[in-house]
Amino acid sequence: xxxxxxxxxxxxxxxxxxxxxxxxxxxxxxxxxxxxxxxxxxxxxxxxxxxxxxxxxxxxxxxxxxxxxxxxxxxxxxxxxxxxxxxxxxxxxxxxxxxxxxxxxxxxxxxxxxxxxxxxxxxxxxxxxxxxxxxxxxxxxxxxxxxxxxxxxxxxxxxxxxxxxxxxxxxxxxxxxxxxxxxxxxxxxxxxxxxxxxxxxxxxxxxxxxxxxxxxxxxxxxxxxxxxxxxxxxxxxxxxxxxxxxxxxxxxxxxxxxxxxxxxxxxxxxxxxxxxxxxxxxxxxxxxxxxxxxxxxxxxxxxxxxxxxxxxxxxxxxxxxxxxxxxxxxxxxxxxxxxxxxxxxxxxxxxxxxxxxxxxxxxxxxxxxxxxxxxxxxxxxxxxxxxxxxxxxxxxxxxxxxxxxxxxxxxxx
Amino acid sequence: xxxxxxxxxxxxxxxxxxxxxxxxxxxxxxxxxxxxxxxxxxxxxxxxxxxxxxxxxxxxxxxxxxxxxxxxxxxxxxxxxxxxxxxxxxxxxxxxxxxxxxxxxxxxxxxxxxxxxxxxxxxxxxxxxxxxxxxxxxxxxxxxxxxxx
Ligand SMILES: Cc1ncc(COP(=O)(O)O)c(C=O)c1O
Ligand code: FES
Ligand SMILES: [Zn+2]
Numbered sequence: 010x011x012x013x014x015x016x017x018x019x020x021x022x023x024x025x026x027x028x029x030x031x032x033x034x035x036x037x038x039x040x041x042x043x044x045x046x047x048x049x050x051x052x053x054x055x056x057x058x059x060x061x062x063x064x065x066x067x068x069x070x071x072x073x074x075x076x077x078x079x080x081x082x083x084x085x086x087x088x089x090x091x092x093x094x095x096x097x098x099x100x101x102x103x104x105x106x107x108x109x110x111x112x113x114x115x116x117x118x119x120x121x122x123x124x125x126x127x128x129x130x131x132x133x134x135x136x137x138x139x140x141x142x143x144x145x146x147x148x149x150x151x152x153x154x155x156x157x158x159x160x161x162x163x164x165x166x167x168x169x170x171x172x173x174x175x176x177x178x179x180x181x182x183x184x185x186x187x188x189x190x191x192x193x194x195x196x197x198x199x200x201x202x203x204x205x206x207x208x209x210x211x212x213x214x215x216x217x218x219x220x221x222x223x224x225x226x227x228x229x230x231x232x233x234x235x236x237x238x239x240x241x242x243x244x245x246x247x248x249x250x251x252x253x254x255x256x257x258x259x260x261x262x263x264x265x266x267x268x269x270x271x272x273x274x275x276x277x278x279x280x281x282x283x284x285x286x287x288x289x290x291x292x293x294x295x296x297x298x299x300x301x302x303x304x305x306x307x308x309x310x311x312x313x314x315x316x317x318x319x320x321x322x323x324x325x326x327x328x329x330x331x332x333x334x335x336x337x338x339x340x341x342x343x344x345x346x347x348x349x350x351x352x353x354x355x356x357x358x359x360x361x362x363x364x365x366x367x368x369x370x371x372x373x374x375x376x377x378x379x380x381x382x383x384x385x386x387x388x389x390x391x392x393x394x395x396x397x398x399x400x401x402x403x404x405x406x407x408x409x410x411x412x413x414x415x416x417x418x419x420x421x422x
Numbered sequence: 423x424x425x426x427x428x429x430x431x432x433x434x435x436x437x438x439x440x441x442x443x444x445x446x447x448x449x450x451x452x453x454x455x456x457x458x459x460x461x462x463x464x465x466x467x468x469x470x471x472x473x474x475x476x477x478x479x480x481x482x483x484x485x486x487x488x489x490x491x492x493x494x495x496x497x498x499x500x501x502x503x504x505x506x507x508x509x510x511x512x513x514x515x516x517x518x519x520x521x522x523x524x525x526x527x528x529x530x531x532x533x534x535x536x537x538x539x540x541x542x543x544x545x546x547x548x549x550x551x552x553x554x555x556x557x558x559x560x561x562x563x564x565x566x567x568x569x570x571x
Contacts, residue, residue: 327482368457403461403478
């Protein structure tokens with residue numbers, strides 16, 4: 010029997026009922042521009058600042074009250090999503106006064122492109138960037154970090170959890186190392202917030218990016234948390250909103266939806282993620298038991314609760330996604346064919362998977378909406394689809410992969 | 423990137439998948455960069471007609487769909503006719519391919535030519551004279567611009 014199973018919660022999540030209800034009045038009834046002086050404008054402004062406070066509390070940001078009596082939990086800067094928050098953090102910091110003229114930046118090889126391409130752009134401007142290696146589980150090399158840090162290092166930017174394989178990084182240790190040379194620490198926590206505990210004070214985080222749609226808020230709105238005392242160069246110039254860092258009339262409903270979804274996610278975190286983790290464990294075990302010549306990717310222990318990522322030998326990921334789609338399943342792959350580029354995902358390359366094998370990757374990411382029945386259906390269908398594709402594959406012979414063909418071909422390049 | 427209905431149809435219900443036990447022409451080509459490998463089996467009659475054709479493909483949706491379409495287009499044709507099949511014609515028959523996927527149709531054309539070359543070799547003929555190239559696609563990739571990915 011065919012079902013519809015959404016198992017791509019790392020790509021985006023369905024808006025929660027709570028977030029939707031919180032947003033509705035700000036789309037229809039209270040449409041005032043938060044910068045306007047009259048009542049409905051002031052109301053919008055107040056609601057925005059309440060949302061800021063909620064976000065600050067969820068991150069356990071320090072909560073100084075400023076002169077304007079704007080509650081300013083650290084600095085919560087609303088942006089148009091996770092990518093904008095990453096751009097503002099990295100580019101804004103390196104160009105800003107708090108970098109104190111230091112020209113070196115450290116990140117990792119498995120960051121999201123919002124970070125990697127920002128770093129590449131900075132390199133063209135003359136900044137020096139170190140891209141840290143990761144081990145086979147996707148954990149950054151702390152020894153290498155130690156060796157690369159210097160008095161010229163302005164910023165260390167390492168993601169909290171990886172979007173493809175779910176590996177969680179040792180944030181506290183990284184922050185301490187960065188601080189030991191007077192550098193600041195930014196983390197792209199887009200996949201982490203709402204899925205694991207985050208405490209910016211306890212973890213020593215100076216800047217943190219998050220995005221509402223990864224924890225059942227609306228798409229197109231995010232936050233950059235900036236610790237008090239850090240000055241950034243603006244991302245968008247204009248009317249001076251968001252402390253002049255990200256100008257433009259605020260997405261009131263979006264920001265309020267973000268805060269509502271975040272509060273809901275963080276309050277029920279242990280219970281919900283315990284449930285999601287049980288489902289994911291069952292999924293991983295089921296797939297690994299049922300499908301031969303399969304590799305599990307990501308850290309077996311320190312991993313996001315909903316992430317299950319695999320590579321299947323002798324098949325290619327795009328075909329897998331299309332066939333699963335026919336069976337009502339939404340998942341994703343890092344295969345080259347799917348990205349339109351020539352190489353499989355940079356994350357799968359960085360954890361050391363050979364090209365031929367990395368092409369057969371599948372990422373299934375579960376959320377609180379998924380059920381046991383979903384997981385049973387996923388296991389059964391993935392096994393069936395992989396076997397169909399293998400029966401069509403020239404590198405699958407007599408029930409096992411014959412990848413020498415692939416590796417020989419590979420040497421031509 | 424969007425696939426046409428025809429591509430999705432051929433991907434979901436591929437024609438001529440499999441192997442031919444007593445094939446008299448087999449060709450395998452691959453684009454390692456993309457991770458596509460395609461193998462074509464031919465059963466050619468004494469008077470040079472492709473009586474049966476089967477394929478196996480390791481590759482994306484477009485690679486599987488173009489293999490399926492290409493085999494369908496040459497089945498029952500003479501070798502001379504089959505050699506005239508271009509990757510463009512295969513792509514057109516599929517109502518077009520996204521630009522980044524055109525290289526997958528090149529692969530289908532190459533696999534077919536390689537299988538035909540193998541048939542000629544088995545018949546004791548020099549395929550280079552008939553096909554106009556050595557059919558060592560991996561070696562000639564860098565020379566042909568249309569093979570560039
Ligand atoms: C780790 C990570 N960083 C950044 C982003 C970008 O976020 P957004 O799509 O909200 O711009 C994503 C989303 O895919 C992500 O997974
Ligand atoms: S077409 Fe491939 S070698 Fe000539
Ligand atoms: Zn392809």
